[in-house]
Amino acid sequence: MSAVASVFKRELALAWRTGGPAAPVGFFLGATTLLPLAMGTDRALLQSAGPPLIWVTAALAALMTLERLFQADLEDGSLDQLLLGAAPMELIVLAKGAALWLAVGLPLAIAGAPAAIALQTPLAAVPAIVASLALGMAAFIGVGLIGAAVTAGVRRGGVLIALIVLPFFAPAIIFGAAVAGHGGFGAAFLMLAGCALGAVALGPVAAAAALRLQAE
Amino acid sequence: MDGSRSFQLTLRVERLAIARGTRTLFSDLSFDAAPGAFVALRGPNGVGKTSLLRALAGFLRPLSGRIAFAGADEPALALHLLGHRDGLKASLDARAHVRYWAGLLGGEPSAIEPALARVGLSAVADLPARVLSQGQGRRLSLARLLVAPRALWLLDEPSASLDAAGKALLASMIDEHCGQGGVVIAAAHEEFARAPTQTIVLA
Secondary structure, three states, rough: OHHHHHHHHHHHHHHHHHHOOHHHHHHHHHHHHHHHHHHHOHHHHHHHHHHHHHHHHHHHHHOOOOOHHHHHHHHHHHHHHHHHHOOHHHHHHHHHHHHHHHHHHHHHHHHHHHHHHHHOHHHHHHHHHHHHHHHHHHHHHHHHHHHHEEEEOOOHHHHHHHHHHHHHHHHHHHHHHHHHHHHOHHHHHHHHHHHHHHHHHHHHHHHHHHHHHHOO | OOOOOOOOOEEEEEEEEEEOOOEEEEEEEEEEEEEOOOEEEOOOOOOOOHHHHHHHHHOOOOOEEEEEEEOOOOOOHHHEEEEOOOOOOOHHHHHHHHHHHHHHOOOOOOHHHHHHHHOOOOHHOOHHHHHHOHHHHHHHHHHHHHHHHHHHEEEOOOOOOOHHHHHHHHHHHHHHHOOOOOOEEEEOOOOOOOOOOHHHHHH
16 A cells, blocks of 8 residues: 555544544534524524634634644654655645545534524525535645644644634635625635645645654 | 565765754764664764764754765665654554554555564554553564565664563564665664674764
Protein backbone atom coordinates (compact mmCIF):
# COMPACT_ATOMS: atom_id res chain seq x y z
CA MET A 1 0.00 0.00 0.00
CA SER A 2 1.29 3.43 -0.83
CA ALA A 3 2.58 5.78 1.84
CA VAL A 4 -0.16 8.34 1.25
CA ALA A 5 -2.92 5.73 1.54
CA SER A 6 -1.33 4.41 4.75
CA VAL A 7 -1.33 7.87 6.32
CA PHE A 8 -4.94 8.45 5.24
CA LYS A 9 -6.10 5.15 6.76
CA ARG A 10 -4.20 5.69 9.98
CA GLU A 11 -5.59 9.20 10.41
CA LEU A 12 -9.13 7.93 9.90
CA ALA A 13 -8.55 5.14 12.42
CA LEU A 14 -7.09 7.62 14.90
CA ALA A 15 -9.95 10.06 14.42
CA TRP A 16 -12.45 7.26 14.96
CA ARG A 17 -10.74 5.95 18.11
CA THR A 18 -10.49 9.41 19.64
CA GLY A 19 -14.16 10.30 19.31
CA GLY A 20 -14.36 11.21 15.64
CA PRO A 21 -16.70 14.06 14.84
CA ALA A 22 -18.58 13.83 18.17
CA ALA A 23 -17.01 16.86 19.86
CA PRO A 24 -17.05 19.38 16.96
CA VAL A 25 -20.45 18.27 15.69
CA GLY A 26 -21.82 18.33 19.23
CA PHE A 27 -20.50 21.85 19.68
CA PHE A 28 -21.91 22.94 16.33
CA LEU A 29 -25.37 21.50 16.94
CA GLY A 30 -25.44 22.68 20.53
CA ALA A 31 -24.56 26.25 19.60
CA THR A 32 -26.92 26.45 16.64
CA THR A 33 -29.84 25.07 18.66
CA LEU A 34 -29.23 27.48 21.53
CA LEU A 35 -29.28 30.47 19.18
CA PRO A 36 -32.99 30.32 18.26
CA LEU A 37 -33.78 29.77 21.94
CA ALA A 38 -31.92 32.98 22.74
CA MET A 39 -33.25 34.98 19.81
CA GLY A 40 -36.90 34.21 20.26
CA THR A 41 -39.48 33.11 17.72
CA ASP A 42 -39.28 35.98 15.23
CA ARG A 43 -39.22 33.96 12.02
CA ALA A 44 -37.89 36.75 9.80
CA LEU A 45 -35.06 37.54 12.22
CA LEU A 46 -34.06 33.87 12.46
CA GLN A 47 -34.13 33.48 8.69
CA SER A 48 -31.82 36.42 8.10
CA ALA A 49 -29.52 35.72 11.06
CA GLY A 50 -29.39 31.96 10.50
CA PRO A 51 -26.86 31.60 7.66
CA PRO A 52 -24.20 33.87 9.19
CA LEU A 53 -24.58 32.12 12.53
CA ILE A 54 -24.26 28.68 10.94
CA TRP A 55 -21.08 29.68 9.15
CA VAL A 56 -19.40 31.33 12.12
CA THR A 57 -20.24 28.35 14.34
CA ALA A 58 -18.98 25.92 11.69
CA ALA A 59 -15.71 27.86 11.41
CA LEU A 60 -15.21 27.71 15.18
CA ALA A 61 -16.03 24.01 15.23
CA ALA A 62 -13.44 23.40 12.50
CA LEU A 63 -10.91 25.39 14.50
CA MET A 64 -11.40 23.07 17.50
CA THR A 65 -10.02 20.11 15.59
CA LEU A 66 -6.84 21.78 14.36
CA GLU A 67 -4.80 22.28 17.52
CA ARG A 68 -3.63 18.70 18.01
CA LEU A 69 -3.39 17.82 14.31
CA PHE A 70 0.41 18.06 14.05
CA GLN A 71 1.26 18.80 17.68
CA ALA A 72 0.56 15.22 18.71
CA ASP A 73 2.82 13.93 15.91
CA LEU A 74 5.61 16.29 16.93
CA GLU A 75 5.38 15.29 20.59
CA ASP A 76 5.31 11.52 20.13
CA GLY A 77 7.93 11.35 17.39
CA SER A 78 5.57 10.37 14.55
CA LEU A 79 6.51 13.52 12.64
CA ASP A 80 10.05 12.17 12.09
CA GLN A 81 8.60 9.07 10.46
CA LEU A 82 6.28 11.12 8.26
CA LEU A 83 9.30 13.08 7.02
CA LEU A 84 11.09 9.82 6.20
CA GLY A 85 8.02 8.43 4.44
CA ALA A 86 8.06 7.16 0.88
CA ALA A 87 5.98 10.08 -0.40
CA PRO A 88 6.48 13.85 -0.59
CA MET A 89 5.58 15.57 2.68
CA GLU A 90 3.09 17.76 0.81
CA LEU A 91 1.04 14.71 -0.19
CA ILE A 92 1.28 13.24 3.30
CA VAL A 93 -0.05 16.50 4.74
CA LEU A 94 -2.80 16.48 2.11
CA ALA A 95 -3.72 12.95 3.18
CA LYS A 96 -3.99 14.10 6.80
CA GLY A 97 -6.17 17.02 5.74
CA ALA A 98 -8.38 14.78 3.60
CA ALA A 99 -8.85 12.35 6.48
CA LEU A 100 -9.78 15.24 8.77
CA TRP A 101 -12.29 16.47 6.20
CA LEU A 102 -13.87 13.04 5.94
CA ALA A 103 -13.88 12.44 9.70
CA VAL A 104 -14.99 15.88 10.86
CA GLY A 105 -15.63 18.24 7.93
CA LEU A 106 -18.23 16.14 6.16
CA PRO A 107 -20.18 15.27 9.35
CA LEU A 108 -20.19 18.98 10.24
CA ALA A 109 -21.56 19.82 6.79
CA ILE A 110 -24.30 17.23 7.20
CA ALA A 111 -25.07 18.58 10.66
CA GLY A 112 -25.69 21.88 8.86
CA ALA A 113 -29.06 20.52 7.70
CA PRO A 114 -30.71 20.20 11.15
CA ALA A 115 -29.03 23.45 12.19
CA ALA A 116 -30.49 25.27 9.18
CA ILE A 117 -33.94 23.85 9.86
CA ALA A 118 -33.72 24.91 13.51
CA LEU A 119 -32.98 28.43 12.26
CA GLN A 120 -36.13 28.46 10.07
CA THR A 121 -34.32 28.14 6.76
CA PRO A 122 -36.70 27.08 3.94
CA LEU A 123 -36.27 23.37 3.19
CA ALA A 124 -35.47 24.08 -0.47
CA ALA A 125 -32.30 25.94 0.57
CA VAL A 126 -30.95 23.13 2.77
CA PRO A 127 -29.12 21.09 0.06
CA ALA A 128 -27.17 24.16 -1.06
CA ILE A 129 -26.25 24.91 2.56
CA VAL A 130 -24.95 21.39 3.17
CA ALA A 131 -22.98 21.36 -0.10
CA SER A 132 -21.51 24.80 0.58
CA LEU A 133 -20.55 23.78 4.13
CA ALA A 134 -18.74 20.73 2.72
CA LEU A 135 -16.74 23.03 0.45
CA GLY A 136 -16.27 25.53 3.26
CA MET A 137 -14.84 22.82 5.52
CA ALA A 138 -12.31 21.96 2.81
CA ALA A 139 -11.32 25.64 2.69
CA PHE A 140 -11.10 25.88 6.50
CA ILE A 141 -9.03 22.70 6.79
CA GLY A 142 -6.72 23.67 3.90
CA VAL A 143 -5.89 26.98 5.55
CA GLY A 144 -5.99 25.38 8.98
CA LEU A 145 -3.22 22.94 8.04
CA ILE A 146 -0.86 25.90 7.82
CA GLY A 147 -1.86 27.28 11.22
CA ALA A 148 -1.64 23.83 12.79
CA ALA A 149 1.81 23.20 11.31
CA VAL A 150 3.22 26.59 12.30
CA THR A 151 2.01 26.25 15.90
CA ALA A 152 2.79 22.54 16.33
CA GLY A 153 5.63 23.28 18.75
CA VAL A 154 3.65 25.78 20.82
CA ARG A 155 2.02 24.60 24.05
CA ARG A 156 -1.65 25.56 24.12
CA GLY A 157 -1.31 26.85 20.58
CA GLY A 158 -5.07 26.89 20.02
CA VAL A 159 -5.42 30.64 20.50
CA LEU A 160 -2.43 31.26 18.25
CA ILE A 161 -3.95 29.05 15.53
CA ALA A 162 -7.15 31.10 15.75
CA LEU A 163 -5.20 34.36 15.36
CA ILE A 164 -3.28 33.04 12.37
CA VAL A 165 -6.10 31.26 10.61
CA LEU A 166 -9.30 33.20 11.27
CA PRO A 167 -8.45 36.10 8.91
CA PHE A 168 -8.01 33.57 6.12
CA PHE A 169 -11.40 32.05 6.90
CA ALA A 170 -12.96 35.35 5.78
CA PRO A 171 -13.42 34.66 2.03
CA ALA A 172 -15.01 31.25 2.62
CA ILE A 173 -17.32 32.73 5.26
CA ILE A 174 -18.34 35.62 3.00
CA PHE A 175 -19.24 33.42 0.03
CA GLY A 176 -20.55 30.57 2.17
CA ALA A 177 -22.98 32.80 4.07
CA ALA A 178 -24.02 34.31 0.72
CA VAL A 179 -24.85 30.84 -0.62
CA ALA A 180 -26.84 30.07 2.51
CA GLY A 181 -28.56 33.47 2.53
CA HIS A 182 -29.71 33.56 -1.09
CA GLY A 183 -30.08 29.82 -1.40
CA GLY A 184 -28.56 28.52 -4.58
CA PHE A 185 -25.68 27.14 -6.57
CA GLY A 186 -24.87 30.49 -8.23
CA ALA A 187 -21.83 32.71 -8.42
CA ALA A 188 -21.23 32.73 -4.68
CA PHE A 189 -21.10 28.93 -4.70
CA LEU A 190 -18.50 28.96 -7.48
CA MET A 191 -16.42 31.52 -5.62
CA LEU A 192 -16.60 29.32 -2.53
CA ALA A 193 -15.45 26.36 -4.59
CA GLY A 194 -12.53 28.50 -5.76
CA CYS A 195 -11.62 29.34 -2.15
CA ALA A 196 -11.70 25.65 -1.27
CA LEU A 197 -9.55 24.67 -4.24
CA GLY A 198 -6.99 27.38 -3.48
CA ALA A 199 -6.76 26.41 0.19
CA VAL A 200 -6.47 22.70 -0.58
CA ALA A 201 -3.76 23.33 -3.18
CA LEU A 202 -1.65 25.78 -1.17
CA GLY A 203 -2.26 24.66 2.41
CA PRO A 204 -0.34 21.36 2.24
CA VAL A 205 2.66 22.98 0.54
CA ALA A 206 3.00 25.68 3.18
CA ALA A 207 2.25 23.26 6.03
CA ALA A 208 4.88 20.79 4.80
CA ALA A 209 7.50 23.54 4.74
CA ALA A 210 6.57 24.56 8.29
CA LEU A 211 6.73 20.94 9.50
CA ARG A 212 10.22 20.46 8.10
CA LEU A 213 11.32 23.38 10.25
CA GLN A 214 9.52 21.91 13.27
CA ALA A 215 11.60 18.74 12.97
CA GLU A 216 14.93 20.58 13.45
CA MET B 1 13.83 -12.48 6.92
CA ASP B 2 15.41 -12.17 3.53
CA GLY B 3 18.99 -13.21 4.04
CA SER B 4 20.07 -12.55 0.48
CA ARG B 5 19.42 -8.81 0.56
CA SER B 6 22.48 -6.68 0.19
CA PHE B 7 22.72 -2.95 0.71
CA GLN B 8 25.21 -0.73 -1.05
CA LEU B 9 25.36 2.52 0.84
CA THR B 10 28.43 4.41 1.90
CA LEU B 11 28.09 7.37 4.19
CA ARG B 12 30.73 10.06 4.09
CA VAL B 13 30.83 12.89 6.60
CA GLU B 14 33.29 15.68 5.89
CA ARG B 15 34.30 18.42 8.32
CA LEU B 16 30.83 18.58 9.81
CA ALA B 17 29.92 21.30 12.27
CA ILE B 18 26.59 21.42 14.06
CA ALA B 19 25.11 24.18 16.17
CA ARG B 20 22.01 24.30 18.32
CA GLY B 21 20.84 27.87 18.70
CA THR B 22 23.97 29.99 19.05
CA ARG B 23 26.12 27.22 20.54
CA THR B 24 28.40 25.15 18.33
CA LEU B 25 28.20 21.57 19.54
CA PHE B 26 31.12 20.19 17.57
CA SER B 27 33.02 21.01 14.43
CA ASP B 28 35.43 19.37 12.04
CA LEU B 29 33.92 15.91 12.38
CA SER B 30 34.84 13.58 9.52
CA PHE B 31 34.24 9.86 9.15
CA ASP B 32 33.27 7.26 6.57
CA ALA B 33 30.92 4.35 7.05
CA ALA B 34 31.20 1.65 4.40
CA PRO B 35 28.66 -1.16 3.88
CA GLY B 36 28.63 -3.39 6.96
CA ALA B 37 29.94 -0.69 9.32
CA PHE B 38 28.62 -0.42 12.86
CA VAL B 39 29.56 2.99 14.21
CA ALA B 40 29.16 3.72 17.92
CA LEU B 41 28.73 7.36 18.95
CA ARG B 42 29.94 8.17 22.39
CA GLY B 43 30.28 11.24 24.53
CA PRO B 44 28.74 12.94 27.56
CA ASN B 45 25.17 14.26 27.71
CA GLY B 46 24.57 17.32 25.58
CA VAL B 47 27.62 16.83 23.39
CA GLY B 48 25.52 16.51 20.26
CA LYS B 49 24.94 12.80 19.61
CA THR B 50 21.24 13.24 18.94
CA SER B 51 21.88 16.36 16.88
CA LEU B 52 24.39 14.47 14.75
CA LEU B 53 21.89 11.68 14.13
CA ARG B 54 19.19 14.20 13.23
CA ALA B 55 21.61 15.96 10.88
CA LEU B 56 22.40 12.63 9.21
CA ALA B 57 18.65 12.04 8.87
CA GLY B 58 18.40 15.38 7.05
CA PHE B 59 16.28 17.11 9.71
CA LEU B 60 18.94 19.42 11.06
CA ARG B 61 20.90 21.68 8.75
CA PRO B 62 24.62 21.54 9.57
CA LEU B 63 26.49 24.77 10.24
CA SER B 64 29.14 23.69 7.76
CA GLY B 65 30.59 20.56 6.23
CA ARG B 66 29.03 17.88 4.07
CA ILE B 67 27.08 14.66 4.46
CA ALA B 68 27.16 12.49 1.36
CA PHE B 69 25.31 9.27 0.64
CA ALA B 70 26.92 7.16 -2.06
CA GLY B 71 24.60 4.49 -3.42
CA ALA B 72 21.31 6.17 -2.48
CA ASP B 73 19.34 8.46 -4.76
CA GLU B 74 17.08 9.72 -2.03
CA PRO B 75 18.79 9.70 1.40
CA ALA B 76 15.48 10.11 3.29
CA LEU B 77 14.27 6.83 1.77
CA ALA B 78 17.48 4.99 2.58
CA LEU B 79 17.49 5.47 6.33
CA HIS B 80 15.66 4.64 9.52
CA LEU B 81 15.76 6.91 12.54
CA LEU B 82 15.00 5.39 15.92
CA GLY B 83 14.77 8.32 18.30
CA HIS B 84 13.98 8.79 21.97
CA ARG B 85 10.29 8.90 21.20
CA ASP B 86 8.79 5.79 19.72
CA GLY B 87 6.10 7.47 17.63
CA LEU B 88 3.32 5.32 19.03
CA LYS B 89 -0.36 6.26 19.11
CA ALA B 90 -1.98 5.15 22.36
CA SER B 91 -5.27 4.11 20.78
CA LEU B 92 -3.90 1.97 17.93
CA ASP B 93 -2.82 -1.64 18.41
CA ALA B 94 0.70 -2.93 17.85
CA ARG B 95 -0.08 -4.61 14.54
CA ALA B 96 -1.69 -1.43 13.17
CA HIS B 97 1.55 0.41 13.91
CA VAL B 98 3.68 -2.11 12.04
CA ARG B 99 1.23 -2.21 9.13
CA TYR B 100 1.29 1.59 8.98
CA TRP B 101 5.09 1.71 8.98
CA ALA B 102 5.22 -0.90 6.26
CA GLY B 103 3.01 1.29 4.08
CA LEU B 104 4.57 4.61 4.99
CA LEU B 105 8.20 3.56 4.81
CA GLY B 106 8.00 1.31 1.78
CA GLY B 107 7.93 -2.19 3.29
CA GLU B 108 6.15 -5.36 2.27
CA PRO B 109 2.88 -6.44 3.94
CA SER B 110 4.30 -9.97 4.11
CA ALA B 111 6.99 -8.69 6.49
CA ILE B 112 4.52 -7.51 9.13
CA GLU B 113 3.92 -10.75 11.04
CA PRO B 114 7.57 -11.92 10.91
CA ALA B 115 8.65 -8.53 12.27
CA LEU B 116 6.17 -8.74 15.17
CA ALA B 117 7.33 -12.29 15.91
CA ARG B 118 11.00 -11.31 15.79
CA VAL B 119 10.60 -8.56 18.38
CA GLY B 120 8.49 -10.88 20.56
CA LEU B 121 5.20 -9.00 20.33
CA SER B 122 3.02 -11.49 18.45
CA ALA B 123 1.05 -12.29 21.59
CA VAL B 124 0.20 -8.64 22.26
CA ALA B 125 -0.18 -7.52 18.63
CA ASP B 126 -3.88 -6.78 19.09
CA LEU B 127 -3.47 -4.68 22.23
CA PRO B 128 -3.50 -0.90 21.98
CA ALA B 129 -0.12 0.78 22.45
CA ARG B 130 -1.55 2.43 25.58
CA VAL B 131 -1.24 -0.82 27.55
CA LEU B 132 2.24 -1.77 26.32
CA SER B 133 5.12 -1.30 28.72
CA GLN B 134 7.98 1.07 27.95
CA GLY B 135 10.17 -1.84 26.90
CA GLN B 136 7.45 -3.34 24.70
CA GLY B 137 7.01 0.06 23.07
CA ARG B 138 10.71 0.11 22.28
CA ARG B 139 10.48 -3.42 20.86
CA LEU B 140 7.60 -2.23 18.69
CA SER B 141 9.85 0.55 17.38
CA LEU B 142 12.49 -2.04 16.55
CA ALA B 143 9.89 -3.80 14.38
CA ARG B 144 9.92 -0.65 12.23
CA LEU B 145 13.52 -1.38 11.28
CA LEU B 146 12.57 -4.88 10.19
CA VAL B 147 9.38 -4.18 8.29
CA ALA B 148 10.86 -1.72 5.80
CA PRO B 149 14.35 -2.58 4.53
CA ARG B 150 16.52 0.52 4.56
CA ALA B 151 20.29 0.64 4.33
CA LEU B 152 21.18 3.08 7.10
CA TRP B 153 19.96 2.71 10.69
CA LEU B 154 20.37 5.77 12.90
CA LEU B 155 19.74 4.61 16.46
CA ASP B 156 19.54 6.99 19.39
CA GLU B 157 19.96 5.13 22.69
CA PRO B 158 18.32 2.07 21.14
CA SER B 159 18.68 -0.13 24.20
CA ALA B 160 16.90 2.30 26.52
CA SER B 161 14.30 0.42 28.60
CA LEU B 162 15.07 -2.93 26.90
CA ASP B 163 15.55 -6.01 29.08
CA ALA B 164 18.46 -8.43 28.66
CA ALA B 165 16.61 -10.43 26.00
CA GLY B 166 15.70 -7.19 24.22
CA LYS B 167 19.34 -6.11 24.18
CA ALA B 168 20.31 -9.47 22.74
CA LEU B 169 17.60 -9.07 20.10
CA LEU B 170 18.93 -5.60 19.23
CA ALA B 171 22.46 -6.98 18.92
CA SER B 172 21.32 -9.78 16.63
CA MET B 173 19.36 -7.32 14.49
CA ILE B 174 22.38 -5.06 14.15
CA ASP B 175 24.55 -8.08 13.40
CA GLU B 176 22.20 -9.27 10.68
CA HIS B 177 21.80 -5.80 9.17
CA CYS B 178 25.56 -5.27 8.97
CA GLY B 179 25.89 -8.75 7.54
CA GLN B 180 23.63 -7.68 4.68
CA GLY B 181 25.85 -4.68 3.97
CA GLY B 182 23.75 -2.24 5.97
CA VAL B 183 25.21 0.60 8.02
CA VAL B 184 24.32 1.18 11.67
CA ILE B 185 25.16 4.36 13.56
CA ALA B 186 24.15 4.17 17.19
CA ALA B 187 24.50 6.58 20.08
CA ALA B 188 24.78 4.93 23.45
CA HIS B 189 26.29 5.25 26.89
CA GLU B 190 26.50 1.56 27.68
CA GLU B 191 28.39 -1.10 25.77
CA PHE B 192 26.61 -2.94 22.97
CA ALA B 193 26.32 -6.71 23.03
CA ARG B 194 27.89 -6.59 19.56
CA ALA B 195 31.24 -4.80 19.27
CA PRO B 196 31.18 -1.76 16.95
CA THR B 197 33.50 -1.64 13.96
CA GLN B 198 34.34 1.98 14.71
CA THR B 199 33.77 4.32 17.64
CA ILE B 200 33.41 8.07 17.37
CA VAL B 201 33.87 10.02 20.57
CA LEU B 202 32.30 13.46 20.49
CA ALA B 203 33.81 15.98 22.87
